[in-house]
Structure formats: structure tokens, C-alpha cells
Amino acid sequence: MRHLSKLILACALSTGCATAVPQAQIDGAQKAIASASDTVGSMGGPAADRLADAKKEYDAAMEMAKAGKTDEASRTLAKAEADAKLAGALGAEAKTKSDLQAVTDQIQTLKTQLGK
């Protein structure tokens, strides 16, 4: 009976270990943050704010994981990844719109010159 109790305890402990935050999820969030950092660069505005949120959430998730709050850590990591992806998308959008504005301005200049 005592052996059985030990066996049950060992199973419970090993199940606890198995519920750690998956490394793939941590890697996914890190990758999204790194990619967004490349895109956002030195931009300010909503993209930079989102990226800052993502980094804070990632740090908080790591603390939760260390404290054994696996489910909460996992959801916070998912939010960090979603924030990072939105930051990257906002950065790409801002750059495309800026390029579009520059070419539009160039056309306006050319049209003015043609009219002279």
C-alpha cells in the first residue's frame, strides 16, 4: 500500500512537470518580438507602444512560469505574441503609407513642373 502511495505521488509530480509552459510557445513569442523589433526599429507611435506591451507581457509571463502559474503564463505569452505581431503589422503599415505619401508628393511635384 505504501509503495502504491509513492507511485501515485511520483505520477502526480511527473504530471506537474509535464504541464510547464511549452518551449515552442516561449520561442514563438520571442521570435514575434524579435521580428517586430526589426520592423518597428526606431519608430514611435502605436507600433512602438504595442511592442513595449509585448516585451512587458513576455517578462511577466516568465515570472509567472517561474512561480509555477503555468496556465496564466501560457495565456500571457499568447497575448505577448499577439501584441508583437500587431506591432510588426502596424510598423509595416506605417512604412508602406509613408512610402506611398512620398511617391504621391513626387507626382504632385512632377505635375506642377509639367504645368509650367
Added chain:
Amino acid sequence: MTTQTSKTLAVAVLALAVLAGCSTLNPSPDLVAARSGYAAMANSTNPANAAERGQAQQAINKANAMLNGGNEQTAQQLAQIANLKVQNAQVVGDTADAEARLVATQNEAISIARAKGMAAAGVTAAASAATSATQQQISAEQAAIANAEAQRQKALNTLKLFANVVEDKERGLVISIGGETLFKTNSAKFGPSANQELTALAVYLQLDPRPTVVEGHTSNTGTPAYNMKLSQERAKGVMDYLIAQGVSPDRITSVGFGETRPIADNKTKAGRALNRRVDVVMVKAVK
């Protein structure tokens, strides 16, 4: 009506009541926004954001299921994620549209430049090429800076798996590792798991060039003189290891404080464990 039929009816009524109770949970503003945003693009056939739309729909389904299951707090977190994914799909779709407009506008600019004649077009092209080269150089520099920062952040995240890392306003970045993690009991010799942790520490120090002080601390178990000597030997041991791993000896020093700087109550076992530590302080730059 038989007794059996009455029981079945009662169970059915109870089940309906429970379901009705679940459905009374109100969706959070995030979930309402996510549903509304997704509905606005549900019929889109834009291939540019098809994957993002799919991810947004899945996230909304998860939040809906959690809400129906009655777990309001978790549903709220999932709703926030769903709302972010809907916004991401919208932005990716908008960016694709803007890119298409950019190509069309560039073609228009080329046509107008041709109409102005080859000389004018040449001037425009030269100016455009010069601007492009400058932008490429700036982009490359920004990418290098961002890459270095990403590597530093990644190394810091690895450290956080076993060390307590705090940005102290007065001292700078303080990386605190438990003494039991690094050393054998009552000894300055490293324990079996120290190698992995000190290597991660060395990797981080090579990506963060600030001057560094390795501080040794103990609990109040033992005599003050013994604790002072032990903390000095442990701090020096960590410093020597980091230098052997490639950290420049010009930027690193070690100091032992013995039991003089506790961070927790020495009256409890847990407090004493916290006090037995090595603090690696990345000194804040003096402005």
C-alpha cells in the same frame, strides 16, 4: 405521467436552467469588438490576410467557448487576444491594399516623368537612387542595432529562468542567483548545475558592456568572519569563471559582504536561503 417521465422532465428543466445561467454571462468589450471587427471582414476574399483572418476566427471561437463555459476571467484574457488578432488581420489587409496603391502610384510617377522628357526623368531617377541608397544605409544600421538588442534580450530571458533580475534605480541591473544553486554547502566550490548558469551569465555579460561588480552575500549562520571570507571567495570564484569565459578583466571586480547586507529575515529558513546569494551588478552609467 409516470414517475420515470417526471424525473426525466425535471432533469431536462434543470439542464435548461443551467444552460440559461451560463448564457447570462455578458461578453467583454474586447470580445464585442473582436466579433464586430471580424464580422466586417468575414466575407473578404483578400488572400493577403487569409491566414490572419483564420487565426482571428479561431481566437474568437476559443473566447466564446470559455465564456459559455462560465470562466469569465479567462474568457476576458482570451477576448483580448482575439481582439488583437482581429486588429492584426485588419492591419495586414490594409497594408496589402496600400502596397498595391504604392505600385500603381509609382507607375504613374514613371509615366509622368517620361512625359517630361528623358533629362527630367534622369534627374528624378538620380535623386531617387541617392535617397534610396541613404535609406538602405540607415535601414542597415537600424537593423544591426535592433539585432544586437534582440540578442541581448534573448540572453537576458535565458538568465531569468534561474536568476532574479531587477533594474534597480540606484545600482543598475542586479542579477541575483541563489548561493545553493551555484555552490556546494559551506564551500566556494561550484555545485553540479553551476556551469550551465554561469555560462548563460557570461553570454549575457558579453552582450551588455557595462562595468560589473560580483557581490557575495551569506546568511548569519556561522561566525561573521567565516561568512565574510566565504562570500569573498565565492564572489571571486564567479568573477574568475566569467573572465575565463571571455569577459574582460578590466570591467569586472568582486567583493564579499558576508552577512552584512541581508535582503530577508535571517530568523527563518526561507529568509536565510534568500540571503545566501551572489548579486551580479551591471553598474548604472553615470550621466
